[in-house]
Amino acid sequence: MTQRTLVLLKPDAVRRGLTGEIISRIERKAGWTITALELRTLDQDTLEQHYGEHKGKPFYEPLVEFMASGPVVAMIVEGERVIEGLRALAGPTDPIAAAPGSIRGDYGVIVRENLIHASDSEESAEREVKIFFPDRG
Numbered sequence: 082m083t084q085r086t087l088v089l090l091k092p093d094a095v096r097r098g099l100t101g102e103i104i105s106r107i108e109r110k111a112g113w114t115i116t117a118l119e120l121r122t123l124d125q126d127t128l129e130q131h132y133g134e135h136k137g138k139p140f141y142e143p144l145v146e147f148m149a150s151g152p153v154v155a156m157i158v159e160g161e162r163v164i165e166g167l168r169a170l171a172g173p174t175d176p177i178a179a180a181p182g183s184i185r186g187d188y189g190v191i192v193r194e195n196l197i198h199a200s201d202s203e204e205s206a207e208r209e210v211k212i213f214f215p216d217r218g
C-alpha cells in the first residue's frame with residue numbers, strides 16, 4: 082500500500098547535526114522516496130495548526146516554544162506502508178522507552194526533544210502535508 086507521510090526533523094536534530102544521519106536512514110529503506118524537503122523555522126500559526134490537538138495540555142507551551150527555537154527539516158516521504166514504517170523507525174514518544182536502533186532510541190533522552198515527528202495515520206498525514214506543503218495538498 083503506497084502512502085505518504087509528513088516528517089519533521091525537530092530543532093534538536095538540526096542543532097546536533099543529526100539530520101544527514103536521519104535522512105540517510107529514511108533513504109536506505111527500500112522503496113521509500115523523499116518527495117519534498119525544506120529547512121524552515123516554524124511560525125506560531127503553523128505550530129498551532131500542527132499541534133492544535135495538544136492545546137491546553139501542560140506540555141503544549143514549552144513544546145511550541147521548543148519547536149520555534151530553530152529551523153526544522155520538513156519532508157514528505159512516500160512509499161510502501163511509510164506511515165507505520167516511519168513511526169517504527171522513530172520509536173515511541175519517550176526516547177528512554179524507545180528501543181536501540183530506532184532514531185529516538187539511539188539519539189534521544191528528553192521527551193520534548195525527541196528529534197523527529199512522523200504522521201500517525203493517513204488522515205493526519207493528509208492534514209499535515211497541507212499545513213507544511215500547501216502546494217502538495
Ligand SMILES: Nc1ncnc2c1ncn2[C@@H]1O[C@H](COP(=O)(O)OP(=O)(O)OP(=O)(O)O)[C@@H](O)[C@H]1O
Nearest residue numbers: 140144173174175192193194195197198199200201
Ligand atoms: N509528557 C510530555 N512532556 C513533554 N513533551 C511531550 C509530552 N508528550 C508529548 N510531548 C511532545 O509533544 C510531541 C507530540 O506529542 P504526541 O503525543 O503527538 O507524540 P508523538 O505522536 O510521538 O509525537 P509526534 O506527533 O511529534 O510524532 C511529542 O513528540 C513530544 O515532543
